[in-house]
Amino acid sequence: MLFNTFEYLVFFVVFFAVYWAIPAKYLYGQNLFLLLASYIFYGWWDWRFLSLIMLTTVTSFYAGKWMSSNPGQRKWALWLTLSINFGILIYFKYAAFFVSSFTASLAVLGIDINLHLVKLLLPVGISFYTFQSLSYVIDVYRGKLPASRNLVEFAAFVSFFPQLVAGPIERAGNLLPQIQRSRTFNNLQAEEGLRLILWGLVKKMLVADNCAPVVEQIFSAHQTMDSPALWFGAVLFAFQIYCDFSAYSEIAMGSGKLLGIELMQNFNYPYFAKDIKEFWKKWHISLTTWFKDYVFLPMGGSRGSKTQTIRNVAVVFLLSGLWHGANLTFVVWGIYHALLYLVFVFMVDKMKFRLPPFAAMLFTFFSVLPGWVYFRSGDLSQAFSYFSGMFQQPDDWHLPLLDVKVTGGLLTLLIAEWWNRNRLFGLDLSCKVPMPLRWTLYGLLMLLILIYGSFNEVSFIYFNF
Amino acid sequence: MNKFLKRFFLFSILWVGMTMALILIANFRVTSYPFKNNQTESNLLVLKEQAHYNFLVMGISHGRNLSRNTHHQKFEQVFNARMMNLSQGESLGGLENQLLYLRYFFHKNNKADTLLFVLSPSLMYNDETDQSDIAFYREPLKMSFVRHLIHYGGDRKWWQLLFYIKSKLGHHWWTTKPLDKKDNMLTLSGIDTMEMQKGFALAYPRGLNLKIFQSRCQVLDRLIREALSQNTAVTMVIPPAVFGQWPGHKETIAFLNKYGGKVKVLDHANAIVNPAFYSDHHHLNTMGVSEYLVQLEREIKEK
Numbered sequence: 001m002l003f004n005t006f007e008y009l010v011f012f013v014v015f016f017a018v019y020w021a022i023p024a025k026y027l028y029g030q031n032l033f034l035l036l037a038s039y040i041f042y043g044w045w046d047w048r049f050l051s052l053i054m055l056t057t058v059t060s061f062y063a064g065k066w067m068s069s070n071p072g073q074r075k076w077a078l079w080l081t082l083s084i085n086f087g088i089l090i091y092f093k094y095a096a097f098f099v100s101s102f103t104a105s106l107a108v109l110g111i112d113i114n115l116h117l118v119k120l121l122l123p124v125g126i127s128f129y130t131f132q133s134l135s136y137v138i139d140v141y142r143g144k145l146p147a148s149r150n151l152v153e154f155a156a157f158v159s160f161f162p163q164l165v166a167g168p169i170e171r172a173g174n175l176l177p178q179i180q181r182s183r184t185f186n187n188l189q190a191e192e193g194l195r196l197i198l199w200g201l202v203k204k205m206l207v208a209d210n211c212a213p214v215v216e217q218i219f220s221a222h223q224t225m226d227s228p229a230l231w232f233g234a235v236l237f238a239f240q241i242y243c244d245f246s247a248y249s250e251i252a253m254g255s256g257k258l259l260g261i262e263l264m265q266n267f268n269y270p271y272f273a274k275d276i277k278e279f280w281k282k283w284h285i286s287l288t289t290w291f292k293d294y295v296f297l298p299m300g301g302s303r304g305s306k307t308q309t310i311r312n313v314a315v316v317f318l319l320s321g322l323w324h325g326a327n328l329t330f331v332v333w334g335i336y337h338a339l340l341y342l343v344f345v346f347m348v349d350k351m352k353f354r355l356p357p358f359a360a361m362l363f364t365f366f367s368v369l370p371g372w373v374y375f376r377s378g379d380l381s382q383a384f385s386y387f388s389g390m391f392q393q394p395d396d397w398h399l400p401l402l403d404v405k406v407t408g409g410l411l412t413l414l415i416a417e418w419w420n421r422n423r424l425f426g427l428d429l430s431c432k433v434p435m436p437l438r439w440t441l442y443g444l445l446m447l448l449i450l451i452y453g454s455f456n457e458v459s460f461i462y463f464n465f
Numbered sequence: 466m467n468k469f470l471k472r473f474f475l476f477s478i479l480w481v482g483m484t485m486a487l488i489l490i491a492n493f494r495v496t497s498y499p500f501k502n503n504q505t506e507s508n509l510l511v512l513k514e515q516a517h518y519n520f521l522v523m524g525i526s527h528g529r530n531l532s533r534n535t536h537h538q539k540f541e542q543v544f545n546a547r548m549m550n551l552s553q554g555e556s557l558g559g560l561e562n563q564l565l566y567l568r569y570f571f572h573k574n575n576k577a578d579t580l581l582f583v584l585s586p587s588l589m590y591n592d593e594t595d596q597s598d599i600a601f602y603r604e605p606l607k608m609s610f611v612r613h614l615i616h617y618g619g620d621r622k623w624w625q626l627l628f629y630i631k632s633k634l635g636h637h638w639w640t641t642k643p644l645d646k647k648d649n650m651l652t653l654s655g656i657d658t659m660e661m662q663k664g665f666a667l668a669y670p671r672g673l674n675l676k677i678f679q680s681r682c683q684v685l686d687r688l689i690r691e692a693l694s695q696n697t698a699v700t701m702v703i704p705p706a707v708f709g710q711w712p713g714h715k716e717t718i719a720f721l722n723k724y725g726g727k728v729k730v731l732d733h734a735n736a737i738v739n740p741a742f743y744s745d746h747h748h749l750n751t752m753g754v755s756e757y758l759v760q761l762e763r764e765i766k767e768k
Contacts, residue, residue, distance in 0.1 A: 020466065185466045194473070404636065443480050450484070451634045455598070455627065 001044040003251045004204050011041065012255065019259060024182040031156045031179060034259075038159040042124070049123040052088055053159055059084045060133040061154045064140040068147035078141045082134065089130045092123055097326030125165030127323055131290055133158050136172035138294055145173055153179050162255035166248045168266040168286035175261070183260030192428075193257030195442075199416075199427035200251035201453075202445055207409040208244035209454030211236045214406060219376055222386045226394035230386060234369045237376050239410060242271065245284070250425055269421050274360035276340045277349070279368060287323065291316045306346070313345075314338045324375075329383055333374045340367060405452040412448065488633045492606045495641045503537035504643035507603040508551045508566055509610060514573045519546035521570065521697065523563050524583030525594075526748065527704035528552030531583070534649045536754045543758040544765075549575075552583065556667070557602075559595030560588055560684040561619050567688060569613050571695050579765075580692040580699045584721075585747075586711040587668035589681045596621040602632035603641075648751035651744035653707060661708060661746050673713050682720050689728060700729040700765060705736040705757060706747035731764055733757070 001007050015037045022030045043050050063081035067074040090098075103113055136157075139145040148154040157176045163169075218225060218233030225233070249266035256263040266286050273279035280288055296316045302309045314335075321334020355363060370387060377383035416426040427445070429438050500510040506529065520540075522528050529552035531540050540548050551566045552558060563582075570577070594600075598621060604610065606629070614622055614629070632638060671677060692699050701721050703714065714734060721730045737743075742753030749757055 185469070187466070187469045190466075190469050191472075439476055439479070442476070443483065446480060447484065447487075447634070450631050455624070 001041055003248065003255075004201060004209075007044075011037075012258075016258060020185055024184055027182045028150075028152065030183070031152050034161075034179075035152055035156040035159060038156065038161040038164060041161040042159060042164055045124045049126075052092075052123050052126065053129055054155075056085055056088065056130060056133050057155045057158045058151075060137050060158070061148060061151055063137050064147035064154075065149070067137075067140050074141050078137060081137045085130050085134055085137075089126060092126060094322070094326045128167050128169055129158055129164060131169045131287070131323075132172075135169070135290060135294065136176070139172055145176075148172075148176060148180075150180075160256075160261070162252040162259075163249075163263055166245070166252075167284075168249055168252065168264050169290055170263060170286070174264060178261050185260060188431075189257045189260065189262075193254040195427045195429065196250045196254030196257065196425055198254075198442060198445060199425050200247040200249075200254060201449055202247075202409075202427075203243040203250070203413065204247035205449050205453035205455070206405070207413050208240050208247060209456065210403075210405040210409050210452070211240040211243070212454075214402070215240055215376070219382075219386065222382070222389055225389065226396045226398075227390050227392050228394055228397050228399055230390045231369075232399045234373050234376075234390065236406075238271070238365070238369060238372050239413070241372065241375070242267070243413065265424060269417055271365050272361055272418070272421055273364050274355075274357055275348070275364055276337075276344045276367065279364055280337075280341065287320065291320055295319060302345075309345075310342055313342055317341065328380050329374045329377050332380065332383070333371050336371045336374065337368075340371075408448070408452060412445075484634070488606060488630065491633050491638055495638060496605045498641075498643055500643055501537070502548070502550050503532045503535070503646055505603070505641075506554060507605065507641075508553070509604040509607055512549070512551070512570065512573065513575070515575065516549070517547070517576045518549040519578050520544065520548040520581050521567075521577035521579070522548060522550040522552060522581045522583065523567065524552045524704075525558035525585055525588060526552070526554035526556075527585050528581075528583035529554035529558075530748055530754065531758075534751055534754075535646050536751065536758075538646075539751075539755055540758055543762050549577065553600070556594055557597055557600050558588075559591065559593075559597070559600075560681055560688060561592075561595035562597075562600050564684060564688045564691065565614065565617055567691055568617055569610060571691070572609075572613060576695070577692075577697050580697050581765075582688075582699065582701050583704050584685075584701050584717065585668075585704055586713040586717040589678050589685070589717050589720075590669050590671070590673055590713050592677050592680065593670050595619060595684075598624045598628045599632065600625055601629040602635070602637070604629065606630065606633050649744055649754075650752075651750055653740040653743040653745060655740055656707060656746070664746060665712060669712060673716075678713065678716060685720075689724065693727065698729070699727070700731065702731045702761070703734050704747070705733045705738075705749065705753075707738060707740050707743050708746060709738065710734045711747075729765075731761070733761070736760060 001011060019030060019033060019037075022033060024030070039050055039053075042053060059081050063077045066077045070077070106113055136145065136148075136154075140147050148157075153176070156179050157170075157172060160170070160175065160179070215233055215237045218229060218236070222230060222233070246267040249263075253263045253265070264286055266284060268282040268285065270279050270282035273282050296312055299312045299315065300308055301312060304312075317334040317338035318331065319334070320337075321330040321332070324330040324333070354360070370390075373387050373390070374380075374383045377386060413426070420426050420428050427441075429441070496510065498510075500507070502511045505511065522531050522540075529550065530536065532548075532550040532552075533554075537548065537550065549570075551563070551570060553562055553566075567580075596619065601610075601614070611626065611629075614626055618625060689699050703711075703717070711734070718730065718732060721728060724730075737749065737753055737757055742749055742756055744750040744753075
C-alpha cells in the first residue's frame with residue numbers, strides 16, 4: 001500500500017476515524033488497534049513476511065525483558081538478538097550477493113564451485129524495522145532505556161505503519177514513550193500533519209515521479225548520449241531520489257502527527273549543505289545517527305589516531321552503502337562518500353580558504369553527483385560507462401527536452417525549500433500567515449498535483465532497501 | 466477535533482467547488498468553438514444528436530487520417546456522402562475504446578448507413594491502448610459521456626474517468642481550438658527498416674500474442690454485432706502501408722472472413738506501395754489519401 005494511492009487514503013481515513021473514536025483511557029485498545037492496522041498495512045504487500053516482523057519483534061522484546069531481569073546475562077541476550085536479527089537480514093538481503101561474490105572470487109583463483117541459491121523476495125522495509133528493533137535492544141543493554149513490559153506496545157513501536165517500510169528509523173527513546181502514554185488530539189499538530197502530507201505528495205508526485213521517466217530514459221540509453229545529457233540525468237536523479245525519499249519521510253511524519261505521534265526529522269535540506277560533513281548531517285538523518293551512535297562512536301569515533309578515524313569513517317560509509325542493498329554499486333557509493341568525507345575533514349576543513357556560501361552549496365551538490373551515478377546504475381559496468389561518458393568531449397550540446405511538469409516541479413521545490421530552509425519542511429507555514437493566503441497556497445499546490453502530478457502510483461525508491 | 470474536521474471539510478468543499486468551476490470554464494471556452502470533424506482529433510466535440518451519416522469511419526490513426534488535414538472534405542467529395550469520423554489516433558485508440566464510442570454514437574440516436582472500420586492488424590494484438598488512462602484527454606467534459614464511461618468502461622474506467630476530468634485543467638485543453646486545414650505534403654524518402662522495427666515494437670508491445678488476439682476478436686465481434694443491430698452495414702478495411710502487410714495480417718483476415726456476407730472485407734494492405742504517397746511508413750499524405758479514396762470508393766461500390 002503506497003502513500004500516493006487511493007488505497008492508502010481509504011485505509012488512513014478509516015483508521016483515523018476508529019483510532020480517535022477509541023477513548024484515550026483505553027490506551028491498550030488504541031495500541032492494539034494501531035498494531036492490527038500496521039500489520040494489515042504491512043501484510044498488504046505480502047502477508048507471509050509478517051512472520052519475519054513478528055519474529056524480530058518477539059526476540060527483541062524478550063531480549064529486552066531478559067536483560068532487564070538478568071543483568072549478568074545481558075551480553076548473551078544482546079548477542080543472541082543481534083545474531084537472529086542480522087541473520088534474518090543477511091539471509092534475505094545479502095545471502096545471494098555474498099555467495100555469488102564468493103564464487104566469483106574463487107573462480108578468479110581457478111576454483112569453480114556451483115552453489116545454487118534460491119533467489120528470495122526481499123521483504124519490504126526489512127532494513128528499517130530491523131535497525132529500529134536493534135536500537136531498542138542496544139539501548140536497553142546500555143541501560144539507556146528501560147525494557148518494555150508490554151508486548152502490544154512494543155510491537156506497535158516496531159511496526160508503526162507510517163514509518164514502517166521506509167523510515168525514519170525511529171529510536172525507541174523517542175517513539176516508544178509516545179506509544180506508552182495516552183494521546184490526545186491536537187488541532188495544530190494535525191494541521192501541521194496535513195501540511196507535511198501535502199508537501200510530501202508535491203515532492204513525490206510532482207517532482208520525483210515526473211523526473212523518473214526522464215532519468216530512466218537517460219540511464220538506459222546512456223551509451224548513445226553526450227556528456228551534457230549525462231550530467232543532466234545525474235542532476236535529475238539527485239532531485240528524484242531526494243524528493244522520493246524525503247517525501248516518504250514527510251508523509252510518514254504527517255501521518256504520525258495526525259495520530260498524535262511525533263516522528264524524527266529525516267532530511268534537513270541536504271542540497272543546501274555547504275560541505276560534505278554538513279550534507280551528512282542533513283541527509284537520511286535517522287540512518288546516519290544510527291550508524292554514528294551504534295557503530296562509529298563505539299569504535300572510538302574520531303577521538304583516536306588519524307588512522308583509527310579513517311578506519312572508523314570508512315567502516316561506517318561501507319556499512320551505509322551495504323545497508324542500501326546487496327550490490328557493488330552501493331559499496332562504491334559508500335567508499336566514494338567515505339573519501340569525500342575524509343578529504344574534507346583532513347584537508348579542506350583545515351584550510352583557511354572558504355568558498356562563498358552559494359558556491360559552496362553548488363560545489364557540495366556537484367561533488368555528491370558521481371555517487372548518485374553509482375547508486376542509480378544497475379551494475380558497476382553501467383556505472384563506469386555512464387561516469388566516463390560524463391567527462392567526454394560532447395558532439396552534441398543539446399539537453400533532453402524538459403516538459404513543463406519537470407521544470408515547474410523543480411522550481412516549486414527549490415523556491416519553497418529555499419524560502420523555508422530554516423524551518424522543518426518546505427510548506428512549514430507560520431501561523432502569522434493569514435488563513436486565506438495559506439488556504440490559497442494549499443489549493444494551488446493541490447491543483448498543481450492534480451494537473452501535472454504523476455498518478456501512475458510509482459513505488460518509492462527506498463522500498464527496495 | 467471538531468474544529469479541525471470543520472476546517473478540513475470547509476477547505477475540501479471550497480477546493481472541489483473552485484476546481485469544478487475552473488473545469489467548467491475551461492470546458493465552456495473550448496466547446497463554444499464551432500469545430501468540424503477535420504479541425505480536431507476529438508470525437509465528442511463534433512458528435513451531434515439524432516444525425517444521419519452515410520459513413521461512420523472508425524479505427525486508430527489510419528482511420529483518423531481520413532479526416533485529418535483536408536482529407537475529410539476529400540472523402541465527402543469522392544464518396545458524395547456525409548461522413549462522421551470517430552477514430553482515435555496518437556496511440557490512444559483501441560477496440561474497447563472504439564466500442565465505447567460506437568455505443569455512445571447510437572446512444573445519442575445517431576444513424577449511419579455504413580460503418581467503415583479501418584482495421585489496422587496491430588489493433589488485434591494490442592490491448593494496452595484500450596487501457597490508456599489518457600484515452601479521453603481531448604474530449605470535452607460531458608456528463609452523458611461520464612455516465613456512459615462508468616456504465617460501459619473497462620477495467621481502467623475509474624482511472625480513465627479521473628484523467629478525463631482532470632485533463633480539462635491542462636495547458637493543452639486551454640489552448641485547444643480548431644486546427645488549420647492544410648494539406649499534408651510530407652513525403653517518405655524511402656523505407657527505413659530500423660524505423661519500421663521500432664514502429665512494430667510500439668504497435669505490438671507483447672508481440673503476436675495469441676491470447677490477446679483472441680480477446681481482441683471477442684471485442685471486435687461485439688463491435689460488429691453492435692453496428693449490425695443498429696442496421697448499419699459493416700465494411701472492414703485493412704489500410705495500406707508502404708511495407709504491405711502488417712504482422713498478424715493473415716490471422717486478422719481469416720477472422721474477418723468468418724462473417725461471410727455479413728461483413729465486407731477490403732484488404733488494401735498492398736494497395737499503395739509508392740513511398741511518395743506516404744508521410745511515414747504507414748500514414749498516407751494528402752496525395753496518397755486522394756489516390757486511395759478513389760480506389761476505396763470504387764471497391765465499395767463494386768462490392
